[in-house]
Amino acid sequence: MTVPAIEADALGKRFGRRAAWALRDCSFRLPAGRVCAVVGPNGAGKSTLLALAAGLLGPTEGTVTVLGTDPATARPEVGFVDQDKPLYPQLTVAETLRMGADLNPGHWDERTAARVVAGGDLDPNRRIRSLSGGQRTRVALALALGKRPALLLLDEPMADLDPLARRELMGVLMGQAAAHGTTIVMSSHVVAELEDTCDHLLLIGGGRVRLAGDTDDLLAAHTRVTAPARTPLDPHTVVESRTTGRQLTALVRPAGPLPGDWRTGAPSLEELVLSYLRNPGAPDQAPPPDTTETAA
Numbered sequence: 020m021t022v023p024a025i026e027a028d029a030l031g032k033r034f035g036r037r038a039a040w041a042l043r044d045c046s047f048r049l050p051a052g053r054v055c056a057v058v059g060p061n062g063a064g065k066s067t068l069l070a071l072a073a074g075l076l077g078p079t080e081g082t083v084t085v086l087g088t089d090p091a092t093a094r095p096e097v098g099f100v101d102q103d104k105p106l107y108p109q110l111t112v113a114e115t116l117r118m119g120a121d122l123n124p125g126h127w128d129e130r131t132a133a134r135v136v137a138g139g140d141l142d143p144n145r146r147i148r149s150l151s152g153g154q155r156t157r158v159a160l161a162l163a164l165g166k167r168p169a170l171l172l173l174d175e176p177m178a179d180l181d182p183l184a185r186r187e188l189m190g191v192l193m194g195q196a197a198a199h200g201t202t203i204v205m206s207s208h209v210v211a212e213l214e215d216t217c218d219h220l221l222l223i224g225g226g227r228v229r230l231a232g233d234t235d236d237l238l239a240a241h242t243r244v245t246a247p248a249r250t251p252l253d254p255h256t257v258v259e260s261r262t263t264g265r266q267l268t269a270l271v272r273p274a275g276p277l278p279g280d281w282r283t284g285a286p287s288l289e290e291l292v293l294s295y296l297r298n299p300g301a302p303d304q305a306p307p308p309d310t311t312e313t314a315a
């Protein structure tokens with residue numbers, strides 16, 4: 020069995036004894052080599068989960084294992100781009116990349132780091148403090164990719180990039196995943212953008228994992244149905260249902276064959292995610308880790 024990229028078992032985090040839980044009872048296994056989207060509403064716990072996997076935060080309860088070991092030990096193999104993109108403001112772009120090379124002797128990918136920076140037409144002599152938010156993101160991504168990590172954790176990496184830069188850097192990330200088998204985990208609010216790039220999904224809501232699995236499996240487990248209003252939907256699990264006039268439309272997890280007179284269709288990843296986001300009370304589908312392992 021290959022070592023999973025991340026494995027969480029009853030993972031929980033709260034920031035202070037009286038604080039609410041930022042994450043609670045999260046169990047999932049992310050197989051290596053996947054490109055995984057972490058989605059969920061503001062405050063759901065996405066950044067907390069990524070920081071726990073990066074070893075920047077310690078769990079309050081439960082465990083998280085990264086590349087088969089604890090997050091601190093795995094750190095040399097992990098690249099992390101934080102939402103705040105912490106860089107040294109007084110350094111120039113070139114000095115920042117040199118620092119990356121010095122910190123990663125023997126496995127610094129100069130070509131990829133230089134290519135990411137060059138894609139933004141960045142003058143290597145400019146100081147980090149003079150860069151725009153999107154330009155800093157580019158330098159932070161160059162540093163993380165130059166490290167040639169086995170696992171790349173990206174917290175909303177595309178948020179402040181223009182559409183062309185997003186497309187270009189997404190291409191670089193996908194190239195990295197394909198060429199080196201890098202596992203990429205990225206949080207994002209732009210669900211439509213993830214459709215063509217991610218093959219695994221973690222949907223977090225209210226501090227827990229609501230959906231976890233390969234996107235093909237998750238999509239195959241859901242069906243969009245249209246039936247006459249007031250049609251009972253049981254025994255199928257209903258994620259969302261809406262009645263307009265005489266028609267009922269719903270997203271369900273079928274518990275068996277659906278009646279032949281219902282119209283059915285496959286949801287897109289965006290439809291699936293939006294349905295869960297609109298319905299925080301919909302039943303979760305986060306298989307326990309041993310089920311995910313079989314699927315992997």
Ligand SMILES: Nc1ncnc2c1ncn2[C@@H]1O[C@H](COP(=O)(O)OP(=O)(O)OP(=O)(O)O)[C@@H](O)[C@H]1O
Pocket residue numbers: 034040041059060061062063064065066067068
């Ligand atoms: N350092 C901290 N101290 C106290 N509470 C925190 C801290 N960091 C996060 N939280 C709380 O933990 C919860 C989860 O926050 P987190 O930043 O992980 O959410 P998120 O899903 O990344 O949100 P967003 O989409 O807005 O970036 C929130 O209620 C937040 O207020």
